[in-house]
Amino acid sequence: MSPLITAITRHAEAARFLDWPGDFDLARGDHGEEVHLASGAALEGFAGDGAGGTFFFCGDGGEERPVLYADSEGRAALLAVGLPELLRLLLVVPWWRDCGGFSPAESARAAAEYLEDMPDLAARRDRAAAALGLTLPGEAEVLARLREVVTGTGRGEEYVLVHTPEDSPYEPYFAG
Numbered sequence: 001m002s003p004l005i006t007a008i009t010r011h012a013e014a015a016r017f018l019d020w021p022g023d024f025d026l027a028r029g030d031h032g033e034e035v036h037l038a039s040g041a042a043l044e045g046f047a048g049d050g051a052g053g054t055f056f057f058c059g060d061g062g063e064e065r066p067v068l069y070a071d072s073e074g075r076a077a078l079l080a081v082g083l084p085e086l087l088r089l090l091l092v093v094p095w096w097r098d099c100g101g102f103s104p105a106e107s108a109r110a111a112a113e114y115l116e117d118m119p120d121l122a123a124r125r126d127r128a129a130a131a132l133g134l135t136l137p138g139e140a141e142v143l144a145r146l147r148e149v150v151t152g153t154g155r156g157e158e159y160v161l162v163h164t165p166e167d168s169p170y171e172p173y174f175a176g
Helices: 003-010 012-019 083-092 104-117 121-132 139-151
Strands: 035-037 043-048 054-058 066-070 075-081 161-163
Touching (some): 012 121, 066 083, 075 139, 083 139, 104 139
Antiparallel strands (some): 035 161, 043 054, 066 075
16 A cells, blocks of 8 residues: 555545545545556556546556546546645645636635635645645646646546447546
8 A cells, every 4th residue: 555545544634634625535446437548557546536536546656656537427637647746636726626727716716615615624734734744835836737737748648548348538527
């Protein structure tokens, strides 16, 4: 088991924050349908969200492997290069799904809604990051990195997710 996954399982407060608002649960790693990468590289579901989406490690190795997200609607995107980068995304911008343009303005609108329901979000996030031994970058940096991964590294065939029974590729999660 990776050191960060072990840390999540050992720190209840960090796991709770990742579960909500992060919508990331280590107990939901089964995607529910057979999928593979077009490149033939290894694919390992290791976490999921409440709406049936799955986070996958791509390729061989440990927590440094690229992380692909697939939702239950047939869309997928590479989100991060390594588990530490994914966790920083989930901690800093847990509303990343609402940031299709990767802009701070989109993020601010989404953050306002979350903060209405969870005014202590920043304090909870900071405690979760400390428990996991992560230093958090700023929101603009996280969004810029997400854009870079999604539009650069994640555009290659190496990260195209395919629904195996129909041999049909998932649609890109982010337009563009």
